Amino acid sequence: MRKTPPELPTILIFATGGTIGMHDVGGGLEPDPAFLEILEERADRVASRFGFRARVNQLQPAIDSANADEETAPKIARALRARVGAMRASGVVVTHGTDTLAYTASRLAFELAGLGVPVVVTGSQFAHGARPTDAFDNLQLAIRAVTQANPSAPVAVAFGGKILPAVRVTKSDAEALTAFRAERELGAAPRGLPGSPEDAPLVRADHARVTAIRFTPGLAAADLLALSSTGAAAMVLECYGAGNAPMSKPGMKDALRAISDRMPVVAITQCALGSVDTDRYAVGRQLAAAGVIAGADLTVEASIAKLGYLLDRGFTTEEIAHLMPMNLIGECVEPARRTAAARAGSAGD
Numbered sequence: 044m045r046k047t048p049p050e051l052p053t054i055l056i057f058a059t060g061g062t063i064g065m066h067d068v069g070g071g072l073e074p075d076p077a078f079l080e081i082l083e084e085r086a087d088r089v090a091s092r093f094g095f096r097a098r099v100n101q102l103q104p105a106i107d108s109a110n111a112d113e114e115t116a117p118k119i120a121r122a123l124r125a126r127v128g129a130m131r132a133s134g135v136v137v138t139h140g141t142d143t144l145a146y147t148a149s150r151l152a153f154e155l156a157g158l159g160v161p162v163v164v165t166g167s168q169f170a171h172g173a174r175p176t177d178a179f180d181n182l183q184l185a186i187r188a189v190t191q192a193n194p195s196a197p198v199a200v201a202f203g204g205k206i207l208p209a210v211r212v213t214k215s216d217a218e219a220l221t222a223f224r225a226e227r228e229l230g231a232a233p234r235g236l237p238g239s240p241e242d243a244p245l246v247r248a249d250h251a252r253v254t255a256i257r258f259t260p261g262l263a264a265a266d267l268l269a270l271s272s273t274g275a276a277a278m279v280l281e282c283y284g285a286g287n288a289p290m291s292k293p294g295m296k297d298a299l300r301a302i303s304d305r306m307p308v309v310a311i312t313q314c315a316l317g318s319v320d321t322d323r324y325a326v327g328r329q330l331a332a333a334g335v336i337a338g339a340d341l342t343v344e345a346s347i348a349k350l351g352y353l354l355d356r357g358f359t360t361e362e363i364a365h366l367m368p369m370n371l372i373g374e375c376v377e378p379a380r381r382t383a384a385a386r387a388g389s390a391g392d
């Protein structure tokens with residue numbers, strides 16, 4: 044008697060929109076209704092080479108990722124949790140627009156840290172039907188990465204020939220096929236999330252809206268106050284260098300104190316490398332004295348993701364101040380560890 048062949052393990056391909064799934068019928072790029080079928084056929088063909096099968100599902104509605112809001116990444120995470128359970132999927136590839144891919148990927152890294160199957164996010168600079176296109180090279184890279192990753196691997200981004208850690212990734216090129224960079228490595232020896240998502244269910248019905256503002260020479264205290272009065276739940280300050288801000292500007296100290304009394308305000312650096320050290324300069328110390336939380340070497344995307352994740356689970360500003368500089372899932376290098384590593388480096392010189 045012939046035995047039926049064992050079922051191949053399934054990879055869930057979750058399409059959320061973006062250029063990868065678009066076509067241009069004369070009015071600019073827009074979602075292509077035929078994309079899902081094409082994606083399923085191509086993904087299944089690639090997956091079968093690695094001994095898997097692919098099943099495609101879609102975010103409703105698929106979006107240009109420039110239209111993502113504070114609900115988007117948590118909604119994708121919920122959909123993935125439900126589908127991975129129902130399909131018993133062994134891994135997930137998320138196709139996403141490149142514009143906000145780094146924000147979504149960072150948030151998914153927090154939301155899905157305990158999922159137990161690898162999750163890889165990809166997209167493309169050119170539509171799947173364009174010639175040439177990077178859509179299928181990136182899809183193939185992502186599928187291969189999922190089949191080779193271990194089940195507890197951190198969420199990753201596969202793009203332009205590179206596999207990058209989601210919590211460190213930034214879109215760095217609006218045109219090149221290598222659109223993403225992760226200047227900083229994944230933080231070593233992460234502590235883990237404070238209570239898994241199951242232990243700490245979503246407390247807020249609406250998702251926390253986290254805003255970010257970049258210090259520039261023209262920025263005034265009134266700009267910060269205006270931004271803080273829009274109903275946002277937290278603010279990220281993209282500071283100069285090591286966490287410096289124009290503290291002698293009229294009203295700046297008072298504005299930052301008043302905003303920090305109402306919501307978590309987190310300082311990160313505008314620089315692509317290095318970390319915030321609010322102790323180094325007097326202006327940095329004044330920032331800390333105003334109640335601003337130092338965000339170590341977090342990227343802007345990861346700091347927004349981390350704040351959103353913690354606020355949605357009901358952590359208080361005080362708890363967030365404690366957790367922000369901690370390496371929970373590889374998103375940062377803790378200041379004390381950075382100092383220890385620097386000392387060890389100079390001792391060997």
Ligand SMILES: NC(=O)C[C@H](N)C(=O)O
Pocket residue numbers: 060061062063106107108109139140141142143166167168169
């Ligand atoms: N390449 C892309 O995917 C850009 C597009 N605007 C998006 O983010 O959805």
